[in-house]
Amino acid sequence: MENTNAEPAGDDGNRSPYKLLLTCPSGLTPSQVSVVFDEAYDRIPHPEIDLENSISGIWDLRVQQNASLFNGKKFRYGGYALHSGTDSNWLHHVCLHLGLTDYRTFVGTNLNPMWERFLVPSEDDCRQCQHTSSPLGNGAVVETSDKKILVLQRSFNVGEYPGHYVFPGGHPEPEEVGIVSHQYGKDSNNAELMSSKLSQEMFDSIIREVVEEIGVPATTLCNPAFIGISRRVLNVRPTAFFFIKCSLQSKEIQQLYSSAQDGYESTQLYTVSMNDLEIMSPKMPGCHQGGFALYKLMVEEAKDA
Numbered sequence: 001m002e003n004t005n006a007e008p009a010g011d012d013g014n015r016s017p018y019k020l021l022l023t024c025p026s027g028l029t030p031s032q033v034s035v036v037f038d039e040a041y042d043r044i045p046h047p048e049i050d051l052e053n054s055i056s057g058i059w060d061l062r063v064q065q066n067a068s069l070f071n072g073k074k075f076r077y078g079g080y081a082l083h084s085g086t087d088s089n090w091l092h093h094v095c096l097h098l099g100l101t102d103y104r105t106f107v108g109t110n111l112n113p114m115w116e117r118f119l120v121p122s123e124d125d126c127r128q129c130q131h132t133s134s135p136l137g138n139g140a141v142v143e144t145s146d147k148k149i150l151v152l153q154r155s156f157n158v159g160e161y162p163g164h165y166v167f168p169g170g171h172p173e174p175e176e177v178g179i180v181s182h183q184y185g186k187d188s189n190n191a192e193l194m195s196s197k198l199s200q201e202m203f204d205s206i207i208r209e210v211v212e213e214i215g216v217p218a219t220t221l222c223n224p225a226f227i228g229i230s231r232r233v234l235n236v237r238p239t240a241f242f243f244i245k246c247s248l249q250s251k252e253i254q255q256l257y258s259s260a261q262d263g264y265e266s267t268q269l270y271t272v273s274m275n276d277l278e279i280m281s282p283k284m285p286g287c288h289q290g291g292f293a294l295y296k297l298m299v300e301e302a303k304d305a
Contacts, residue, residue: 230290
């Protein structure tokens with residue numbers, strides 16, 4: 001059985017473009033990741049009325065510029081709890097705390113030019129970000145059968161980080177498990193079943209993203225391993241990262257990429273070595289640089305095992 005140790009990561013320093021919120025270098029399976037979904041983890045409105053009202057103004061402006069914008073529901077990251085077994089040094093379980101938010105609030109808080117004013121001075125990450133939308137994104141470090149890593153170059157037409165290098169990813173989706181409000185949780189007679197469905201969505205959603213953005217069949221992807229959560233320092237956006245092995249070689253994947261469902265989001269797919277990735281990483285958004293750091297911790301863990 002694989003080691004399942006994980007521990008909270010410290011700050012990487014003020015100059016780092018990312019902060020590792022949680023490291024799970026041995027990789028966790030769905031049975032080791034549970035979810036508590038509760039309105040206690042929703043965003044708290046900012047007490048400064050003008051700042052709070054700026055959310056609507058920014059969203060309205062964005063919609064005028066791009067009428068195709070859709071205000072979809074997202075899971076809000078509200079922290080986590082670690083549960084150890086008999087040996088306190090080894091972790092057997094991570095419980096993610098999720099609330100509900102939406103894309104409009106994300107645009108109006110995290111992507112607000114005044115985003116830093118939404119932050120609360122605190123060493124506690126969740127308290128610091130209690131007034132931001134902070135939807136939980138996801139990303140996948142995908143390894144091919146010839147030991148290369150998949151990296152996309154984002155299209156120049158996307159809203160965030162055009163032209164940057166990224167791992168495939170997106171967001172787990174509340175609608176996929178039938179959640180449109182917190183009433184879902186209140187109506188459920190089986191909290192354990194709901195937690196199981198939400199945990200599975202964390203893993204199912206990253207498979208969907210890889211299939212849609214890269215074009216590979218889901219049957220070629222191994223079960224994802226959850227390796228941690230990084231948050232970019234710029235506008236405090238959190239992202240859960242997973243490691244996934246693909247049974248195809250780089251050349252086969254390149255051929256499939258040309259007809260990927262969401263290929264419009266990127267302009268090119270690279271299959272790169274660890275050394276290449278090290279060179280490319282400064283041109284990644286901070287949360288994806290954090291994803292690379294989580295992957296390196298996983299590689300080091302495997303060497304020591």
